[in-house]
Amino acid sequence: xxxxxxxxxxxxxxxxxxxxxxxxxxxxxxxxxxxxxxxxxxxxxxxxxxxxxxxxxxxxxxxxxxxxxxxxxxxxxxxxxxxxxxxxxxxxxxxxxxxxxxxxxxxxxxxxxxxxxxxxxxxxxxxxxxxxxxxxxxxxxxxxxxxxxxxxxxxxxxxxxxxxxxxxxxxxxxxxxxxxxxxxxxxxxxxxxxxxxxx
Amino acid sequence: xxxxxxxxxxxxxxxxxxxxxxxxxxxxxxxxxxxxxxxxxxxxxxxxxxxxxxxxxxxxxxxxxxxxxxxxxxxxxxxxxxxxxxxxxxxxxxxxxxxxxxxxxxxxxxxxxxxxxxxxxxxxxxxxxxxxxxxxxxxxxxxxxxxxxxxxxxxxxxxxxxxxxxxxxxxxxxxxxxxxxxxxxxxxxxxxxxxxxxx
Amino acid sequence: xxxxxxxxxxxxxxxxxxxxxxxxxxxxxxxxxxxxxxxxxxxxxxxxxxxxxxxxxxxxxxxxxxxxxxxxxxxxxxxxxxxxxxxxxxxxxxxxxxxxxxxxxxxxxxxxxxxxxxxxxxxxxxxxxxxxxxxxxxxxxxxxxxxxxxxxxxxxxxxxxxxxxxxxxxxxxxxxxxxxxxxxxxxxxxxxxxxxxxx
Amino acid sequence: xxxxxxxxxxxxxxxxxxxxxxxxxxxxxxxxxxxxxxxxxxxxxxxxxxxxxxxxxxxxxxxxxxxxxxxxxxxxxxxxxxxxxxxxxxxxxxxxxxxxxxxxxxxxxxxxxxxxxxxxxxxxxxxxxxxxxxxxxxxxxxxxxxxxxxxxxxxxxxxxxxxxxxxxxxxxxxxxxxxxxxxxxxxxxxxxxxxxxxx
Numbered sequence: 001x002x003x004x005x006x007x008x009x010x011x012x013x014x015x016x017x018x019x020x021x022x023x024x025x026x027x028x029x030x031x032x033x034x035x036x037x038x039x040x041x042x043x044x045x046x047x048x049x050x051x052x053x054x055x056x057x058x059x060x061x062x063x064x065x066x067x068x069x070x071x072x073x074x075x076x077x078x079x080x081x082x083x084x085x086x087x088x089x090x091x092x093x094x095x096x097x098x099x100x101x102x103x104x105x106x107x108x109x110x111x112x113x114x115x116x117x118x119x120x121x122x123x124x125x126x127x128x129x130x131x132x133x134x135x136x137x138x139x140x141x142x143x144x145x146x147x148x149x150x151x152x153x154x155x156x157x158x159x160x161x162x163x164x165x166x167x168x169x170x171x172x173x174x175x176x177x178x179x180x181x182x183x184x185x186x187x188x189x190x191x192x193x194x195x196x197x198x199x
Numbered sequence: 200x201x202x203x204x205x206x207x208x209x210x211x212x213x214x215x216x217x218x219x220x221x222x223x224x225x226x227x228x229x230x231x232x233x234x235x236x237x238x239x240x241x242x243x244x245x246x247x248x249x250x251x252x253x254x255x256x257x258x259x260x261x262x263x264x265x266x267x268x269x270x271x272x273x274x275x276x277x278x279x280x281x282x283x284x285x286x287x288x289x290x291x292x293x294x295x296x297x298x299x300x301x302x303x304x305x306x307x308x309x310x311x312x313x314x315x316x317x318x319x320x321x322x323x324x325x326x327x328x329x330x331x332x333x334x335x336x337x338x339x340x341x342x343x344x345x346x347x348x349x350x351x352x353x354x355x356x357x358x359x360x361x362x363x364x365x366x367x368x369x370x371x372x373x374x375x376x377x378x379x380x381x382x383x384x385x386x387x388x389x390x391x392x393x394x395x396x397x398x
Numbered sequence: 399x400x401x402x403x404x405x406x407x408x409x410x411x412x413x414x415x416x417x418x419x420x421x422x423x424x425x426x427x428x429x430x431x432x433x434x435x436x437x438x439x440x441x442x443x444x445x446x447x448x449x450x451x452x453x454x455x456x457x458x459x460x461x462x463x464x465x466x467x468x469x470x471x472x473x474x475x476x477x478x479x480x481x482x483x484x485x486x487x488x489x490x491x492x493x494x495x496x497x498x499x500x501x502x503x504x505x506x507x508x509x510x511x512x513x514x515x516x517x518x519x520x521x522x523x524x525x526x527x528x529x530x531x532x533x534x535x536x537x538x539x540x541x542x543x544x545x546x547x548x549x550x551x552x553x554x555x556x557x558x559x560x561x562x563x564x565x566x567x568x569x570x571x572x573x574x575x576x577x578x579x580x581x582x583x584x585x586x587x588x589x590x591x592x593x594x595x596x597x
Numbered sequence: 598x599x600x601x602x603x604x605x606x607x608x609x610x611x612x613x614x615x616x617x618x619x620x621x622x623x624x625x626x627x628x629x630x631x632x633x634x635x636x637x638x639x640x641x642x643x644x645x646x647x648x649x650x651x652x653x654x655x656x657x658x659x660x661x662x663x664x665x666x667x668x669x670x671x672x673x674x675x676x677x678x679x680x681x682x683x684x685x686x687x688x689x690x691x692x693x694x695x696x697x698x699x700x701x702x703x704x705x706x707x708x709x710x711x712x713x714x715x716x717x718x719x720x721x722x723x724x725x726x727x728x729x730x731x732x733x734x735x736x737x738x739x740x741x742x743x744x745x746x747x748x749x750x751x752x753x754x755x756x757x758x759x760x761x762x763x764x765x766x767x768x769x770x771x772x773x774x775x776x777x778x779x780x781x782x783x784x785x786x787x788x789x790x791x792x793x794x795x796x
Binding site: 007008011012014015016018019020022023025027028031032033036047050054057058061180 | 610
Binding site for chain 3: 204207208211212215216219222223274275278281282285286288289292293296297300301302303306
């Protein structure tokens with residue numbers, strides 16, 4: 001199996017997840033701005049999750065560009081990641097509708113943490129299918145500071161929700177900002193390889 | 200018609216089915232963990248159906264790789280399969296929301312059983328379009344132990360729901376586990392053919 | 399613009415329409431078979447609409463295979479068709495939930511009728527973009543018995559709903575059956591052209 | 598990264614947005630035509646938004662045809678545009694359900710205005726990635742009358758909603774009509790380039 005259909009299917013699922021999330025933004029009952037104002041926490045949590053899913057889509061695309069074949073373990077590691085990402089809309093809605101109450105805010109971090117682990121598992125599956133540690137992706141991710149920092153920050157954010165939800169919220173925004181800087185490592189490694197090929 | 204657009208359409212429908220299923224996971228009303236806990240049966244049935252649809256997507260992809268043309272009968276056999284799979288979200292929601300009560304648990308098995316039959320019909324349609332029984336797919340599926348065992352297990356699970364829903368649930372998990380092992384038969388047959396071509 | 403992205407977008411919209419229709423099948427409140435039984439009219443109307451959308455997807459695909467370029471008028475004629483098809487889920491739900499009452503059953507026919515006209519407009523736009531009446535598609539559709547018969551049957555079915563809804567329902571099923579036979583005219587014309595090319 | 602996957606993902610999101618919007622058209626409770634009649638404002642706002650999203654899909658497609666590479670800034674400018682377009686269904690529903698009341702009608706214009714700005718940002722990002730102001734797209738958009746007129750008309754329409762909602766509604770329809778004429782500028786520039794290439 002080549003990566004084309006896997007990418008297309010993942011894109012489809014991610015596009016649907018990112019879009020059905022907007023269904024949590026229920027049409028307000030009143031026709032005035034106060035009615036709209038009450039949507040603000042749901043809207044803010046929607047913005048945050050939209051950015052997260054955009055980051056996942058972007059990084060997922062970069063990572064799969066390096067993969068040349070799709071084994072059974074890659075396929076299931078990918079579905080496993082999509083499963084946890086598919087829970088983002090519901091935890092987003094729960095967090096927003098309850099105005100960032102402790103339990104929903106903590107759960108949001110739990111889903112992000114497991115999704116990060118699922119992403120890491122997928123990365124290992126692709127590296128294992130390629131030439132092992134010497135593969136292009138392994139070289140590209142290198143020490144992988146971002147990938148190691150994010151779960152740590154999530155793990156701090158989860159219990160922090162019970163101290164003050166602002167800490168967790170701030171940490172979620174921080175991780176998003178760290179990742180918003182696109183992952184140039186893989187791009188650079190690919191560019192270098194092409195450079196070597198041209199020599 | 201080539202298989203490209205059929206695959207793309209099927210992928211689209213499967214991606215949507217797998218994702219709208221998460222809409223059955225309604226945002227809980229309370230903001231604490233007991234409110235979340237009440238979602239557990241719906242969550243478990245969601246996990247089970249996600250795995251089943253992942254299996255169908257995976258096997259569907261492998262099967263269509265063998266098909267070279269799409270006849271009218273393949274097209275409608277494929278839509279017929281997608282129809283039954285499109286009922287998975289509602290029976291999943293019904294089973295989960297009623298905490299695996301007998302009738303919903305039995306109905307879940309009925310839909311799985313008919314979907315399995317629909318898959319078998321699609322397989323026959325593809326084999327018929329190719330060179331008949333001597334085709335690559337026919338050779339690959341061979342005695343097709345899994346394909347014959349699953350409907351039998353579903354047929355046992357359906358009445359068992361009225362004895363104890365645990366029996367049915369266990370059988371559904373068992374069939375999923377049997378299929379989680381990816382279908383290497385077709386991969387092997389394809390690899391063998393390529394091997395012959397290279398000789 | 400080539401037809402690829404138009405086809406992909408149309409497939410996406412059709413896949414979503416066909417799948418969100420299942421959301422009208424609301425999870426029943428009771429956990430027994432009588433609760434399920436009350437879903438029967440909604441289920442039957444879902445089956446009918448699924449078949450109709452399958453027919454549209456199939457014929458749409460055949461028709462676009464003949465088109466070589468996409469002009470602005472083709473693009474908007476296509477969106478116009480998709481608009482009316484996007485109304486199929488709501489009229490399906492309305493008809494099913496009201497147990498095939500006269501007004502919803504008539505409206506269902508109205509949407510089918512306008513969709514058929516929209517399809518015909520799209521067909522004319524493609525023929526106009528190609529070599530006019532002498533084009534492959536014009537030759538393929540020829541006298542177009544099915545295409546002329548369907549609107550007539552819809553036009554009969556709409557007022558009949560106020561006499562007896564069974565007449566309308568029967569006519570909708572009849573039109574679906576007429577179209578279920580795949581449109582071999584275009585396939586034949588394409589095959590003939592390829593035959594001429596090889597001579 | 599080439600533009601293929603970006604286009605496919607954007608198409609997917611746009612197809613889903615355009616289709617879930619129909620979910621705001623709730624199945625009416627009565628089974629007669631007065632019940633249907635109450636849906637009219639929601640239906641009219643649905644038609645308007647369907648046309649707007651069709652225009653965005655069309656123009657988006659034309660614009661991306663000119664782009665040859667996808668940088669990080671293009672990718673995020675594109676996601677930014679999709680974010681604002683994803684809010685179209687909810688503001689459509691809010692406007693329709695409240696029968697074009699001032700606040701929802703104004704908000705509809707706000708979302709259209711920001712989406713127009715997001716589209717302009719994406720256009721600048723593509724031009725910057727290509728050869729700067731001398732690029733094909735820069736030449737094609739030229740003075741960009743439509744692109745400059747639309748935000749002005751939205752900016753007039755937003756406060757007008759509090760004077761009379763008919764003014765805003767009329768302006769929204771006017772902008773849609775202006776854009777319905779497909780963007781032939783880019784098509785012409787592309788055709789000219791091909792012409793030069795052939796000389």
